[in-house]
Amino acid sequence: MxxxxxxxxxxxxxxxxxxxxxxxxxxxxxxxxxxxxxxxxxxxxxxxxxxxxxxxxxxxxxxxxxxxxxxxxxxxVDAKSISSKSKNWLSFSQEMAARGIPLKSFELHISWVYPEEKIANFFEIKTDKKILKLVRLRGRPEGPFVYFESYFHPRVGLTGDEDFKRPLYEMLENDHSIVAYISSEEISARLADKFIAEKLEVEVGSAILLRKRFVYDIAERPIEYNLGYYKADSFIYTVESRRE
Missing domain, CATH: 1.10.10.10 (Winged helix-like DNA-binding domain superfamily/Winged helix DNA-binding domain)
Incomplete structure (x- = not known):
């Protein structure tokens, strides 16, 4: 070169x-x-x-x-592992674009559902109010490595007719004036059940990582409840701390 x-x-x-x-x-x-x-x-x-x-x-x-x-x-960095940092977080599409990793969507489903109690509590709404649910199975061209479930507060104003192939937070900001400002995340180890194993094309009982992301706007109001199920060998989460 x-x-x-x-x-x-x-x-x-x-x-x-x-x-x-x-x-x-x-x-x-x-x-x-x-x-x-x-x-x-x-x-x-x-x-x-x-x-x-x-x-x-x-x-x-x-x-x-x-x-x-x-x-x-x-x-x-090993191209087989996807890295994510705890600071200056991005949408999944933006993360992959920043790393030059080709991205393919294998599934994309939109529906209106009644939220489970834990999701309703996060949004501070009742369980009898339907919210938009976005499901995506994504990965490299050769196969999927993450299954996402995203739920959105009705305040966001999503109709379900948006182009969800666009970077999510970019679309929320440009089309709905919703700025995703704070992300609180939890990472935990799991064993793949039958459903997730089929989605990620792994054996039942295989190690996976569950990444929960709780997203808030500038006013610190909840806007998204996100669950991401990753193949364990395809995801690295980097935490950077500075001593003051």
Whole structure:
């Protein structure tokens, strides 16, 4: 792959370096855990300082695309594992797009249902009021790895006629002026029952991860109750903490 940065471009050097690194990540020779050229070599070939290069690298490390180890180097995250961070969360479509992972929807179903008591309690509504339920089975072209069930507060204003192939939170904001602002999540281990095993194409009793996401708007009002069932070998959840 050709390494080049336009030093006369109005685009900042670290932005150009970031875009180049994103392309580099897609190169087969660096995928599945392969090490990238070291910082000295990369900065020399790009004719930029190591500080500028490190700024671009740090952005991709933060997004979960690269892993850096002191004294070892930088490598591409294993493409077989989907990484999600606890900060600056995105919709599933946006997560996959940010990582350059091709996404396929195997199922998409919309219905109006009476909420279970736990969902009604979360939304602070009665169980006799129907809410919109969105079901999606998604994954890579070769097969599904996550089954989603999403429930939405009636206040959101969804009709069921929306194009749910679009990124969900982008659609909520642009079409319904609903900004998904806070996400509270729970991750737990589960054994696949018959229903989930059939959806994810695994054996009954296989290890899966259940990811519960509780989403609130800017006013901290609940807008979405989401359940995601992931193949255990296809999902990594990264938590970043800073000591103040």
């Amino acid at each position: 050709k390494f080049s940065i336009d030093h006369k471009s109005p685009v900042s050097l670290h932005i150009q370096a970031e875009e180049l690194l994103r392309k580099l990540i897609q190169d087969p020779q660096y995928q599945d855990g392969k090490m990238l050229p070291n910082e000295i070599e990369l900065s020399r070939r790009l004719c930029i300082s190591r500080t500028t290069l490190r700024q671009a690298l740090n952005k991709l490390v933060y997004e979960g695309l690269l892993i850096r180890k002191k004294g070892v180097g930088t490598k591409v």
